[in-house]
Amino acid sequence: MATAEDPEKKAEIDQPLLERHKKPVCLIVLGMAGSGKTTFVQQLTGLLHMKKKAPYVINLDPACREVPYPVNIDIRDTVNYKEVMKQYSLGPNGGIVTSLNLFATKFDQVIKLIEKKSENTEIAIFDTPGQIEVFTWSASGSIISETLGALFPTVVVYVIDTVRSVSPVTFMSNMLYACSILYKLRLPFIIVMNKIDVVSHKFALEWMKDFEMFEEAVERDKSHHANLSRSLSLTLDEFYKDITTVGFSAVTGEGFEEFLAAVDAAVVEYETEYCPEHDRLLKLQAEARTKDKDRQKKKFQHDFDNDVQAQSVSSATSEILLRNRAIGGESISLFLITDNDFWQTKKTELVRNHSTTFWKNRRRSNSRNRINLRKS
Numbered sequence: 123m124a125t126a127e128d129p130e131k132k133a134e135i136d137q138p139l140l141e142r143h144k145k146p147v148c149l150i151v152l153g154m155a156g157s158g159k160t161t162f163v164q165q166l167t168g169l170l171h172m173k174k175k176a177p178y179v180i181n182l183d184p185a186c187r188e189v190p191y192p193v194n195i196d197i198r199d200t201v202n203y204k205e206v207m208k209q210y211s212l213g214p215n216g217g218i219v220t221s222l223n224l225f226a227t228k229f230d231q232v233i234k235l236i237e238k239k240s241e242n243t244e245i246a247i248f249d250t251p252g253q254i255e256v257f258t259w260s261a262s263g264s265i266i267s268e269t270l271g272a273l274f275p276t277v278v279v280y281v282i283d284t285v286r287s288v289s290p291v292t293f294m295s296n297m298l299y300a301c302s303i304l305y306k307l308r309l310p311f312i313i314v315m316n317k318i319d320v321v322s323h324k325f326a327l328e329w330m331k332d333f334e335m336f337e338e339a340v341e342r343d344k345s346h347h348a349n350l351s352r353s354l355s356l357t358l359d360e361f362y363k364d365i366t367t368v369g370f371s372a373v374t375g376e377g378f379e380e381f382l383a384a385v386d387a388a389v390v391e392y393e394t395e396y397c398p399e400h401d402r403l404l405k406l407q408a409e410a411r412t413k414d415k416d417r418q419k420k421k422f423q424h425d426f427d428n429d430v431q432a433q434s435v436s437s438a439t440s441e442i443l444l445r446n447r448a449i450g451g452e453s454i455s456l457f458l459i460t461d462n463d464f465w466q467t468k469k470t471e472l473v474r475n476h477s478t479t480f481w482k483n484r485r486r487s488n489s490r491n492r493i494n495l496r497k498s
């Protein structure tokens with residue numbers, strides 16, 4: 123077993139981590155419609171350019187009219203959203219989901235392009251569609267986030283409209299959504315309280331730190347919704363502890379340095395928590411696959427032995443078996459699924475054995491028929 127003291131083994135274990143660390147940090151920017159994602163990406167891109175750390179920017183919103191920042195990859199160059207709507211008779215949301223799904227099929231090319239830029243790019247930013255569920259609950263969203271998470275240090279940046287969140291009910295809805303995304307994607311997570319040039323985000327930090335302050339705010343809200351928010355706030359207490367929240371203004375750039383520090387901390391979390399967990403799950407999956415293969419192999423061996431026994435007991439039964447196999451019966455289908463040398467050899471043996479018996483019997487019965495005919 124490898125130990126931490128064994129330097130050669132340690133280098134082997136750390137290799138994938140080092141490889142990932144050399145690559146750009148991928149920021150997936152998510153948020154409710156109008157929270158300021160695009161303006162945030164625009165501001166961030168500008169500030170990073172000023173720091174001589176030009177980011178690699180990818181627009182994943184097929185329905186946006188224009189992109190107000192220099193973009194390196196634009197989904198609109200690959201998929202025509204309006205054409206997709208027309209061709210598949212879809213509404214606007216269906217069109218966005220389908221466009222993103224189509225784009226996800228080519229995501230390997232995006233990965234290659236980002237990898238090519240690894241040498242001189244520290245950050246890659248992904249701007250996502252305003253309809254947040256299109257990304258968070260679609261197959262393409264999972265494919266994109268899981269692929270990025272497996273190959274690059276990846277951080278989810280959840281943008282919240284601070285101005286709208288002064289209402290405790292809206293704040294709680296936003297936090298619930300953030301929580302569900304965190305648990306779904308399991309990637310390091312930063313909450314960006316945007317638009318602090320209009321309203322300071324201090325109230326939100328206090329609500330997250332002190333349950334009683336949130337309760338006081340909810341007391342002032344007499345709606346039926348407020349009761350639900352009150353009950354949920356206790357549940358979300360655990361979630362708040364693990365989450366980094368920064369205030370930001372996508373208009374003035376206030377909070378930029380704090381945001382960069384949060385990204386650095388998230389990368390450490392990616393390396394120390396996400397990667398080991400991800401690698402552990404991969405190992406478990408590989409073990410499960412091997413176990414399944416062994417189980418299938420044993421089952422086949424068992425079936426095969428039974429077939430051979432049955433063949434020696436009765437050639438008539440063998441004929442029926444052969445017919446079943448020849449028309450794609452159970453065992454033959456299994457060969458096609460588990461296409462490897464072992465099964466191929468067994469298949470050939472089985473078919474050869476059965477064929478010999480079948481044709482021998484067929485010849486015997488034909489000659490018997492001929493004799494009978496001649497007699498008659």
Ligand SMILES: Nc1nc2c(ncn2[C@@H]2O[C@H](COP(=O)(O)OP(=O)(O)OP(=O)(O)O)[C@@H](O)[C@H]2O)c(=O)[nH]1
Nearest residue numbers: 154155156157158159160161252316317371372373
């Ligand atoms: N005052 C202020 N306004 C902002 C800020 N960020 C965004 N806005 C405004 O909020 C509105 C929505 O911003 P967008 O960047 O389009 O928001 P979005 O989340 O990308 O929108 P969708 O992609 O349509 O969901 C725009 O009018 C922006 O000018 C900010 O930090 N401060």
